[in-house]
Amino acid sequence: MGLFSFLRGQFIEVIEWIEDTDSIVYRFPVYDNAIKMGAQLTVREGQAAIFVNEGQIADVFGPGKYELSTHNMPLLTALKSWKYAFNSPFKADVYFVNTTNITDQKWGTTNPVMMRDKEFGVVRVRGFGNYSFKVKEPAVFMREIFGSHEDFNPGQIAGFFKTMIVSGVSDLLAESGIPVIDLATHYDELSSQAGAKLQPNFAAVGLSLTGFVIENISLPEEVEKMIDRRSSMNIAGNLDQYMKYQTAESIREAASNPGGGLAGAGAGLGAGMAMGQMINQMMSGAGQQPPAAEPAAAGGNPKPNPPQGGAASEPEGGTEPCGGCGHSLKATDKFCPECGTPRPERRFCPECGSAAVPGAKFCSSCGTKL
Structure with missing residues (x-):
């Protein structure tokens, strides 16, 4: 001294x-x-x-x-x-x-917060944002927080606030019942509700929570990928059956795999063509099962669909070309009257029942392998 x-x-x-x-x-x-x-x-x-x-x-x-x-x-x-x-x-x-506002204080979840979503089930979310506060009751703040320290800064209580905020926001998200896809449209409402929910905790230590903002609530990578895939389906068209989309994706992946030699190239080409036909039918509303029976032209009995592997039905117009010389064959012809070539046996798709083109490996209507 x-x-x-x-x-x-x-x-x-x-x-x-x-x-x-x-x-x-x-x-x-x-x-x-x-x-x-x-x-x-x-x-x-x-x-x-x-x-x-x-x-x-x-x-x-x-x-x-x-x-x-x-x-x-x-x-x-x-x-x-x-x-x-x-x-x-x-x-x-x-x-x-x-006693002025202490602004731009950050908060964020250290670990993911588990919440239950109606569409995706149990998901893990992370959130972050900022908040502001000020000292409202100096005597209470001294008794509860800073005691006899010579100086005191916001960083010394940031951990205390962070734990309190994450706990309150997690509880609020669980109670809100908002789907995870719609959380981004409710940031303002959730911020106001979180501020009101946390205010008593701040008042207990002589402080006042003057502002609270949720900047972002992020989803796990797996959920984001699922959302992206569903968005791509909606953009592609009215694909109301998710399994059809999955089937088309599987065919695309099979066609993209490198095959050995000419056989692999042919299989890839066939799969690619089948995929294109299938997606085209799904987008245009085709690919439905044919009706069980067609009414007869002159009041006769209904004409049933041809059975799988049965006799060939005549194409539209009542004739079909000969595979040898191209001569038009009648319904009763088993051999070509011009060149004597046997008439080939017709096949039908086991999936949709459509007549198959002779020599084809895939159905031209639905893409099913013959």
């Missing part, structure tokens, strides 16, 4: 805090913690001053200029029971508290 410090401590103090840091709390340095009678206290807007005497909060001052005396410090006077008109110096600590 130097002589200069001792002499300086004998002057009347001017107690003030010019904020040049990001601290929320600042303890004013007073020589030997002895504050003189008549000391000048200046509290600026956005500040509060707390007088602590022997571990007890004596007074809290708002913005303004004060001369410390028994008139404006009745609580401290009652605590000490001064008998000498407050002329002697008294021991006290002076804490300044920043």
Whole structure:
């Protein structure tokens, strides 16, 4: 303790805090913690001053200029029971508290939050955003949080706030019942509800939550891929059966696999053609099963569909070309009357019942392998 410090401590103090840091709390340095009678206290807007005497909060001052005396410090006077008109110096600590908004504080989920979705079942989501707060009750904030620290900044309570916020937001998401696909359209509503839900927790430590924002709630990569696939189906057309889309995808993947030699190339070409036909039918509404029977032209019995592997039915027009010379064959011809070539036996698709083109490996109507 130097002589200069001792002499300086004998002057009347001017107690003030010019904020040049990001601290929320600042303890004013007073020589030997002895504050003189008549000391000048200046509290600026956005500040509060707390007088602590022997571990007890004596007074809290708002913005303004004060001369410390028994008139404006009745609580401290009652605590000490001064008998000498407050002329002697008294021991006290002076804490300044920043009461302005502390903004741009970040929060985020360290681990995924489990929630149940009606469409996707149990999914894991992550969220992040920012919040702002300010000190509303300086005395409560001192008792509950910063105690006797010389200074205190937001980073020292960020972990406490983060745990409290993540817990509240997780509970809110579970109670909201909003589908995960629609969460992005409810950020404003969820932010307001989360702020109201968390406000009592902040008030319990002398703070006020002045702003809360949910910037993003992200989904797992698997769920995002599923959403992308469903979106591609909707863009492609009215594919109301997801299994058909999956079948087409499987055919595409099989056709893209490299095959050995000419056989592999032929199989890939056939699969690619079948895939194109199948997707074309699904988009145009084709590929449906044919009717069970067609009415007869002149009141006769209905004409049944040809059985699988049965005799060939005549194509439209009643004739078909000979495979040898191209001569038109009648329904009763078993051999070509021009060249004698046997008439080939007709095949039918086991899936849709359509007549198959002679020599074809896939059905030209639905793409089923023959």
